[in-house]
Amino acid sequence: MESSFRIAVIPGDGIGAEVIAAGQQVLEALAKRSGSYGFEWIPYPWGSAYYAEHGVMMDAKGLELLQNSDAIYFGAVGWENVPDHTSLWGLRLNITQNFDQWANIRPVKFLPGIDSPLRTDTSGLDWIVVRENSEGEYAGLGGRNLSGRGPGNEVAVQTALFTETGCERIIRFAFDLALTRAVPKVSSVTKSNAQQYGMVLWDEVFRRVAADYPGVETESVLVDAMSARFVLAPQSLSVVVASNLFADILSDLGSALAGSLGLAASANLNPEQRFPSMFEPVHGSAPDIAGRGISNPVGAIASAALMLDHLGLPGEAGKLEAAIEAVAASGIKTRDVGGTAGTQEVTDAVIAALGQ
Incomplete structure (x- = not known):
């Protein structure tokens, strides 16, 4: 293995944990097929549950801890026990502003098979x-x-x-x-x-x-x-x-x-690379479907593709984007885009498509 990337993982709240886990599975499968790089995942339990226990959304030394990562993989933030402005400023905006992630890119892609x-x-x-x-x-x-x-x-x-x-x-x-x-x-x-x-x-x-x-x-x-x-x-x-x-x-x-906010990827970039950049799906924590295994992982997986490109692996990013399109075209999709598949089924299909 030539390269190992340190990725800080903040699943956050609600469906964040589900879609970030899906993205990690896909990235691990892609890295295994390549054999030239790998990932070291550093998980952080910050979010609304952390707030309920500690009174803050993230550790006081959180930014210092994140500084040592190559990138940050973020799920979602927000829950009923924390006011929205407190959860947002206490975690996501705390990171984007202090790490001067001044460029946010959000591709709008129309996938085949998605109405x-x-x-x-x-x-x-x-x-x-x-x-x-x-x-x-x-x-x-x-x-x-x-x-x-x-x-x-x-x-x-x-x-x-x-x-x-x-x-x-x-x-x-x-x-x-x-x-x-x-x-x-x-x-x-x-x-x-x-x-x-x-x-x-x-x-x-x-x-x-x-x-x-x-x-x-x-x-x-x-x-x-x-x-x-x-x-x-x-x-x-x-x-x-x-x-x-x-x-x-x-x-x-x-x-x-x-077709759905569940499809949307984003990257919060510090282009000068003075700080790590952060990659996240656009959707929120979706308390109404959290824990049911039906959340759409495509936004998180597509965000992982943006992360690969940022890490200097544009070819691998392209493979992942092609796999997402192939799965969408095949009709394997979650309920928010008119399908019946669950989170894991879509994730498994993307992994299978990587080998085609």
């Missing part, structure tokens, strides 16, 4: 949402004050942060990504007609960066118009770059159009 609500031929539809992942509307700046005035009089301030550095690095990342695609095009999404400071700055930086990429087609679209475009003209999309909030929402819309 889409779109009333159009979905063959050939394939775009990527690039999300600014460190500032914007999720910067965490603001506060709640004046509670002393009594019920109904408190004031909450939530401040979005846009910096030239933050805007330029994510926009340039999107352009570099567009150069690798069949259709080199970047669509920038803002609401700069109404948000006249931060998003006008974004627009100005976008135009400046675009001048360095004369071979890439560009457009600037307001977020409401882009929401409609996702549904009415998805064939016009290649790389869509947007702020933390807008890209979060648009990528979920894209995944729903592809």
Whole structure:
């Protein structure tokens, strides 16, 4: 074995444990077939159950522990015993912000055999949402004050942060990504007609960066118009770059159009590799189906493919993506996409497809 990768594993809450276990099984099978690399899994029990016992979502030295890994494989966060903002900021956002994982990529892929609500031929539809992942509307700046005035009089301030550095690095990342695609095009999404400071700055930086990429087609679209475009003209999309909030929402819309949030993969990247990057399915902890063995593992498995590519194994990532497509085309799929298969059945099918 030539390489061994240290992967920090945070299954988190709900179906997170189920889909991450599925992804690990697939990665182990792929590594065994290759014989040239392997994985050292370092599990961490952080999440809502950890919070119930310790009063925090992760260990106080958690970031220090994660720092030594080559990548982080994350399942989901959120449960009824913890307020959503506490669970999110206490674990996932704690990691992405402190590790400066400023580039979030969320591919929107239409798999064969998976029905889409779109009333159009979905063959050939394939775009990527690039999300600014460190500032914007999720910067965490603001506060709640004046509670002393009594019920109904408190004031909450939530401040979005846009910096030239933050805007330029994510926009340039999107352009570099567009150069690798069949259709080199970047669509920038803002609401700069109404948000006249931060998003006008974004627009100005976008135009400046675009001048360095004369071979890439560009457009600037307001977020409401882009929401409609996702549904009415998805064939016009290649790389869509947007702020933390807008890209979060648009990528979920894209995944729903592809058939289910259970299919969606994502990568939280620190492109400079000063910190480990984190890979996770887009879906949440899904308490309503947790423990029933019916969760869709495809989003987690596809996130594993993104992790392989990040680790310098693009060929292996391609094999895994091809196996996912083969299984979807075969009709082996979970309930959320119209099938009857369970989590393990889909996982076993992906593993079998790797050998074909």
